[in-house]
């Protein structure tokens with residue numbers, strides 16, 4: 001657990017540096033998902049071969065909330081799938097690290113996402129395809145809680161349930177906020193658990209910043225026998241106190257002073 005906390009701290013520093021370099025990118029949604037991504041990539045959940053990102057028996061991870069890709073890129077750099085030399089190319093012209101993930105450009109990216117909801121639908125297709133091929137690989141998709149307002153999410157869940165995709169795990173970054181404000185004010189997502197269960201999706205909940213709770217839920221999801229959603233309770237902007245639960249940090253660039261203050265807070269283990 002200490003190693004995972006240390007990794008999440010390093011990844012948050014990476015993301016802050018990358019966004020500061022290009023002066024663009026989504027810090028708040030990246031930071032709320034950081035422990036989820038760390039658990040998947042460094043907690044022994046995803047079965048991957050960093051030397052062969054296209055290995056056919058790998059597990060699949062789809063970042064359906066594609067705007068949080070600085071966090072995904074940082075994880076892929078630290079797993080060795082993307083070279084460290086590309087760290088400071090986020091959102092550069094012709095870079096492989098675009099502002100939303102591109103499966104045709106970037107190693108380790110399983111689906112091109114950004115239009116919200118589409119990633120989950122693609123993950124459902126992958127899970128069905130793996131079933132047809134009789135593969136034991138699992139598919140993980142990370143969605144935002146505001147993203148659940150998209151109609152395609154519910155079409156995808158209908159198909160996941162219809163096809164009994166017990167190899168699909170939907171992680172919901174439930175930070176209670178979206179670009180426009182609180183999800184309860186913008187409308188349409190709540191009550192999340194009741195809606196998912198009405199679509200015959202098995203539901204688990206966890207503290208999305210607590211590694212032991214996250215890993216327990218991810219383990220339980222493997223044996224539920226149904227498509228399973230893990231509702232991860234998180235804090236937008238987690239890790240830097242002046243960003244936490246402050247919606248302007250959905251996509252705001254720090255001043256030089258804010259950058260220094262943020263990096264200083266990330267000098268020690270913060271979670």
Ligand SMILES: [Mg+2]
Nearest residue numbers: 145146177178
């Ligand atoms: Mg949200």
